[in-house]
Amino acid sequence: MTIGSNFAQFDTFAIPRMINARYFHEPPNYAELIARIEAIEKVCEQQTRVIDKLIGDVSTMSSEVRIANHTLDESKRSLVLYNLPECSQAQDMHVVVCLLRHMNVPCIPVTAYRIGSKTGSARPLKIVMPVKHLADMVDRCRSKVATFQAPRKLFLMRFMGVDERRAFIDDYKARKARRAEAAGIAETAPNKASSSSNTFNY
Structure with missing residues (x-):
């Protein structure tokens, strides 16, 4: 529900028109005036809560963006x-x-x-x-x-980030395999290869 839709149900100019129309003909209906004023105040309170929530959401999003930017900046x-x-x-x-x-x-x-x-x-x-x-x-x-x-x-x-690190490890293994193949040396120690890959894991 928007601010405009809430206020649309109240004719904010009705109060002064009512006063002007009845000023010289009959005494104003104070109970009606008070009821209209209370209704408008209630809508204002509702919209104030909506606005406060929106401000809080924007502040939270801004904080998350600042944290993300700081993390990215630190990585660089x-x-x-x-x-x-x-x-x-x-x-x-x-x-x-x-x-x-x-x-x-x-x-x-x-x-x-x-x-x-x-x-x-x-x-x-x-x-x-x-x-x-x-x-x-x-x-x-x-x-x-x-x-x-x-x-x-x-x-x-x-x-490096997770994706960069994974790509680096894959490239490292591929280059090592190509060098071994070019030298005619088969990989006989898989545990050694795995320990080499773990060097770059964190």
Whole structure:
């Protein structure tokens, strides 16, 4: 029910017309006037509740859009570091800062935290950069990760969504199979292949 349809049933000009028509002929019917005024006030209250609900719905939708945009923006600014042994968040951040300095990208990330479930192996470390430009700079210099002093060989990649990650894993397996076929080496260790694919799962 719209505002217009509610007010259409009331002639808002009836009250002044009634007063003007009866002013010089008969005393006004105050009970009728009060009844009309109360009816109009009731409609106003109903429409106020409708408007308040609409405002609340719009606010909720705006909040959801802001959250979605923030999540999308963070994804574009994020990278993932693989194979770094599990340690405290402060130690993770220290390693990331040292790695960025080694890559000649002197900046402090917004945050760095582990993602995925604990399965016994080191979880990937998500690194959120302040702006996308710095994330792009790190991505271009990621070959320098190979020369960074660490207990294990580290791998750095851009953060990918579920669909992107699945496509990357499929492409990785296909390229590995083509290399093995070209070298004449059959895949004899499926468990090793599965562990390689799990490297990029989170």
